[in-house]
Amino acid sequence: MSVAVSDLFFRVRESKPLVHQITNFVTVNDCANATLAIGGSPVMTSSPREVEDMVKLADALVLNFGTIDDKALEAMEIAGKMANSLNTPVILDPVGVGATSYRTEQVAELLKKVTFQIIRGNASEIHRLMGGDIVTRGVDSGELAISNAELAARAANKLNSVVVVSGAKDAVSDGKNTSIIDNGNPLLTSVTGTGCMATALIGTFSGVTDNFYAAAVAGISTMSISGELAAAKLQKDEGTGTFRVRLIDAISRIDKEIWINEVKLYEEVSN
Amino acid sequence: MSVAVSDLFFRVRESKPLVHQITNFVTVNDCANATLAIGGSPVMTSSPREVEDMVKLADALVLNFGTIDDKALEAMEIAGKMANSLNTPVILDPVGVGATSYRTEQVAELLKKVTFQIIRGNASEIHRLMGGDIVTRGVDSGELAISNAELAARAANKLNSVVVVSGAKDAVSDGKNTSIIDNGNPLLTSVTGTGCMATALIGTFSGVTDNFYAAAVAGISTMSISGELAAAKLQKDEGTGTFRVRLIDAISRIDKEIWINEVKLYEEVSN
Amino acid sequence: MSVAVSDLFFRVRESKPLVHQITNFVTVNDCANATLAIGGSPVMTSSPREVEDMVKLADALVLNFGTIDDKALEAMEIAGKMANSLNTPVILDPVGVGATSYRTEQVAELLKKVTFQIIRGNASEIHRLMGGDIVTRGVDSGELAISNAELAARAANKLNSVVVVSGAKDAVSDGKNTSIIDNGNPLLTSVTGTGCMATALIGTFSGVTDNFYAAAVAGISTMSISGELAAAKLQKDEGTGTFRVRLIDAISRIDKEIWINEVKLYEEVSN
Structure with missing residues (x-):
C-alpha cells in the first residue's frame, strides 16, 4: 500500500489531472486551491x-453535498x-447528510443513479x-460506538465503494483491506x-490511478499530514488564519519523501 | 454591560452554537471561518x-443581503x-440596501414578515x-449628519430591534441604552x-445568550478589536493580504482577558 | 504609454471607482479583494x-464566464x-471558452449583444x-503557434476591442499598438x-480613464509584477498558500514608483 501511495505524488504533478468538482459555494475556492496545490487542475462548473x-474532459469527478439545491442535484x-x-472515477462527499430530510433523501436517490x-x-x-x-448537528460532528475503521469496512461492503471515514483517526476501507491514518491536528476542525479539501485531494489522486484505495489513502493522509505540519509551525501569537495558509503551503510541498517520513499508517485485513 | 459581554467568549467556545447563515456568495467562506474562529459552528445552506x-437545529439565524436573489429571499x-x-434569534445584515430598488423593496418586505x-x-x-x-454607493460608504450612536438609538426604537451601526466608531443600541465602541482600523475597509463577518460574530454570540444587546456589543467589538490587533502587527512590506489572515488569527485568539484589555467602550442612557 | 499607465495607480486610489462584477462563485472573493487592494470598490451582485x-452606479462592468449559467447570462x-x-466600460473574461459548446455558443451570443x-x-x-x-483543457491551458502579441493584435482587430492575452509573456493590443509585458512567475498558475483577478484589476483601472489600452496594460502588469514580487519573498518552507497572501499584499502596495521600477514593457506598432 505505502509504495502504491507514495508514487502518486509525483504522478499527479506530472500528469496534472483535470478534476471536475460540483461542489458547494462555501469552500469551492479552498477546494480549487487544494487541487492546484497537490498538482491537479480544477474545474468547478455546475450548470x-x-x-x-x-x-x-475530466480525469475525475467530485460531487460534494455542502450546499445542494435542485439545480446542483x-x-x-x-x-x-x-x-x-x-469509467471516469466519481467521488462523493455527503456533507451534512442526516441534518435535513432533503439531504438524506437526495443522497439516497443519487446513490441509486450514480456509482461512486x-x-x-x-x-x-x-x-x-x-x-x-x-442526527448530525452541523457538518463536523458525530460520535459513534464503533471505530472509524470498523465503520469504513462495513460501509465499503454495504455501499460497494472505497469508503473514507475521517476523524481524529482516519480510516480507509475497500471492505477487505482497511488502513488507519493516525495523523492530523484538532485545528483542522x-x-x-x-x-x-480532503475529498478534492482524493479526487485528484483518483485521476491518475485505477487503485482507488491507494488514491483515497493518499488524499486523506495528505490532508491530515498537512494539518500536522501546519500546526507544528504555528507561533503562539498566530491563530486559525495563519494555520489555514500554512495548510495550503504544506499541501503544495508534500511529496514522496515527506509523506513516507510523516505518515502513521496501519493496515489491517478484515474478515 | 462589560461583565455580561466579557463572559460570552468562554461561553461560545464551550457550547459551540450552531449558526445558520443564509448569506452572500462573496464572503460566505470568510463568514464561516470567522464563526469557527470565535468558537461557533457555521452552516450556510440556503436552499x-x-x-x-x-x-x-440552529442556535441563531443570520440573514445577509449581500447577493440576494429571489431564491435566497x-x-x-x-x-x-x-x-x-x-424563539431562535434572527440577525439581519442589510448589505447594500439603498443601492437598488430591488434591495430596498425586498428588505422592507422581509421586515414585515420576520422579527429581527x-x-x-x-x-x-x-x-x-x-x-x-x-443613496448608497457600493456597499461600504455613507455619511450622515447625525452620529452613529444617535442613529442606532433612533433605529432601535423605530425597528424594535437591537441595532448596530458600524463605522469609525461603532454604536449599539436597544433604544434605551447605547454603547459606543471606539476600536477599529481603516484597513478593515x-x-x-x-x-x-461582524454580523456572523454577532449571530454566534446571540446563540449563547438572551441578552442580545450584549451579544451585539461582543460581536462588533470583537471585529473592531481584531482589526486593531491585526493592523498593529503589520510590517511595512506587508499589505491587505496579510492583514486579512491576521484578522482571523486575532478573532481566534480573543478571550475575556484580551477583550477587557483592548475594548474602548462608552455607554450612555438615552431619553 | 508608460506615463499614461503609471499615473493610473494614484488616480484609482483617489477616486475609488465602483466596479460591478458579474463573475464566478469560485474566485469572487479573490476578485473583490484584488479590487479593494488596488483601490477600487467592488460590487458583485448578479441577480x-x-x-x-x-x-x-458603476464606473466599470466586468463580465466573467467562470461559472456561467442561464441566470448569470x-x-x-x-x-x-x-x-x-x-458609455460605462465593459470588460469580458471568457473563462474556459472552448471547453464546452455551451460556453462557446453563449459567448458568441453575448458578443453580438454587448460591446466590450x-x-x-x-x-x-x-x-x-x-x-x-x-480545445481548451481546463481553464488555464492552451498553446498556439503564434505569439501572444500577434494573437492579441489580430484579435483586437477582429473583435474591435482592446485585447489582453495573458501567459508567460502578456500582450495587450488595440489592433495598432501592442505592448508586451515580460513580468510574472510560474506560481501564478x-x-x-x-x-x-487580473481582469478585475483591468476593470478597476478602466473606471478612471478613457484610455482603455492604458487601463489594460496597468491591470495585467499589476498582476504579473505582483506575482514576481510575491514569489521573490517566498521562503523555502513556504508554498502556494503564502504566495497567494503575498500576491494580495503586493497588489495593495504597488504604486507609480514600484511599477516604473519593476515593469518590463516593450511596445511595438504593427502594420
Whole structure:
C-alpha cells in the first residue's frame, strides 16, 4: 500500500489531472486551491447545461453535498452518469447528510443513479449513508460506538465503494483491506473546508490511478499530514488564519519523501 | 454591560452554537471561518427545500443581503419565520440596501414578515432601513449628519430591534441604552467581508445568550478589536493580504482577558 | 504609454471607482479583494432583478464566464446593454471558452449583444473567441503557434476591442499598438483566480480613464509584477498558500514608483 501511495505524488504533478468538482459555494475556492496545490487542475462548473461536456474532459469527478439545491442535484446526476459511462472515477462527499430530510433523501436517490468509486465523510455522515439514525448537528460532528475503521469496512461492503471515514483517526476501507491514518491536528476542525479539501485531494489522486484505495489513502493522509505540519509551525501569537495558509503551503510541498517520513499508517485485513 | 459581554467568549467556545447563515456568495467562506474562529459552528445552506429543517437545529439565524436573489429571499422568509416560531434569534445584515430598488423593496418586505432581534449595517444602510433617502454607493460608504450612536438609538426604537451601526466608531443600541465602541482600523475597509463577518460574530454570540444587546456589543467589538490587533502587527512590506489572515488569527485568539484589555467602550442612557 | 499607465495607480486610489462584477462563485472573493487592494470598490451582485440599477452606479462592468449559467447570462446581457448605453466600460473574461459548446455558443451570443471595451483571456480562450478550434483543457491551458502579441493584435482587430492575452509573456493590443509585458512567475498558475483577478484589476483601472489600452496594460502588469514580487519573498518552507497572501499584499502596495521600477514593457506598432 505505502509504495502504491507514495508514487502518486509525483504522478499527479506530472500528469496534472483535470478534476471536475460540483461542489458547494462555501469552500469551492479552498477546494480549487487544494487541487492546484497537490498538482491537479480544477474545474468547478455546475450548470446542468454544460456539465456533460465538461466531465468528458475530466480525469475525475467530485460531487460534494455542502450546499445542494435542485439545480446542483440535476447537474450531479447528469455528470455522474456520464462519468460512469466513461469509467471516469466519481467521488462523493455527503456533507451534512442526516441534518435535513432533503439531504438524506437526495443522497439516497443519487446513490441509486450514480456509482461512486470513493465516498468520504465523517462518522456521522457515513453512518447515515448506510441508513443509520444518528442526527448530525452541523457538518463536523458525530460520535459513534464503533471505530472509524470498523465503520469504513462495513460501509465499503454495504455501499460497494472505497469508503473514507475521517476523524481524529482516519480510516480507509475497500471492505477487505482497511488502513488507519493516525495523523492530523484538532485545528483542522477550526477552519472550514478541510473535509471538502480532503475529498478534492482524493479526487485528484483518483485521476491518475485505477487503485482507488491507494488514491483515497493518499488524499486523506495528505490532508491530515498537512494539518500536522501546519500546526507544528504555528507561533503562539498566530491563530486559525495563519494555520489555514500554512495548510495550503504544506499541501503544495508534500511529496514522496515527506509523506513516507510523516505518515502513521496501519493496515489491517478484515474478515 | 462589560461583565455580561466579557463572559460570552468562554461561553461560545464551550457550547459551540450552531449558526445558520443564509448569506452572500462573496464572503460566505470568510463568514464561516470567522464563526469557527470565535468558537461557533457555521452552516450556510440556503436552499428553500431544507432551510426549515436546518434552522430547527440552529442556535441563531443570520440573514445577509449581500447577493440576494429571489431564491435566497424565499429561503430567508421560510427560515426567518421558523426561527421566530422557535424563539431562535434572527440577525439581519442589510448589505447594500439603498443601492437598488430591488434591495430596498425586498428588505422592507422581509421586515414585515420576520422579527429581527439584532440588525447590523453601516450608517447608510441603517438609515435606508428607516426609510431615509441617502443613496448608497457600493456597499461600504455613507455619511450622515447625525452620529452613529444617535442613529442606532433612533433605529432601535423605530425597528424594535437591537441595532448596530458600524463605522469609525461603532454604536449599539436597544433604544434605551447605547454603547459606543471606539476600536477599529481603516484597513478593515480594505478587505471584503469585514461587515459580514461582524454580523456572523454577532449571530454566534446571540446563540449563547438572551441578552442580545450584549451579544451585539461582543460581536462588533470583537471585529473592531481584531482589526486593531491585526493592523498593529503589520510590517511595512506587508499589505491587505496579510492583514486579512491576521484578522482571523486575532478573532481566534480573543478571550475575556484580551477583550477587557483592548475594548474602548462608552455607554450612555438615552431619553 | 508608460506615463499614461503609471499615473493610473494614484488616480484609482483617489477616486475609488465602483466596479460591478458579474463573475464566478469560485474566485469572487479573490476578485473583490484584488479590487479593494488596488483601490477600487467592488460590487458583485448578479441577480437579473437588480443589475440594471447597480450598473447605473458603476464606473466599470466586468463580465466573467467562470461559472456561467442561464441566470448569470441573463444578468450579463441586461447589465452589459445598460453599461453600453451609459458609455460605462465593459470588460469580458471568457473563462474556459472552448471547453464546452455551451460556453462557446453563449459567448458568441453575448458578443453580438454587448460591446466590450476590453477582453482578457489566455491564448486558447482568445483564439476560440475569434472562432479558432483548439480545445481548451481546463481553464488555464492552451498553446498556439503564434505569439501572444500577434494573437492579441489580430484579435483586437477582429473583435474591435482592446485585447489582453495573458501567459508567460502578456500582450495587450488595440489592433495598432501592442505592448508586451515580460513580468510574472510560474506560481501564478498554482493558485486559482489569478486570471480573474487580473481582469478585475483591468476593470478597476478602466473606471478612471478613457484610455482603455492604458487601463489594460496597468491591470495585467499589476498582476504579473505582483506575482514576481510575491514569489521573490517566498521562503523555502513556504508554498502556494503564502504566495497567494503575498500576491494580495503586493497588489495593495504597488504604486507609480514600484511599477516604473519593476515593469518590463516593450511596445511595438504593427502594420
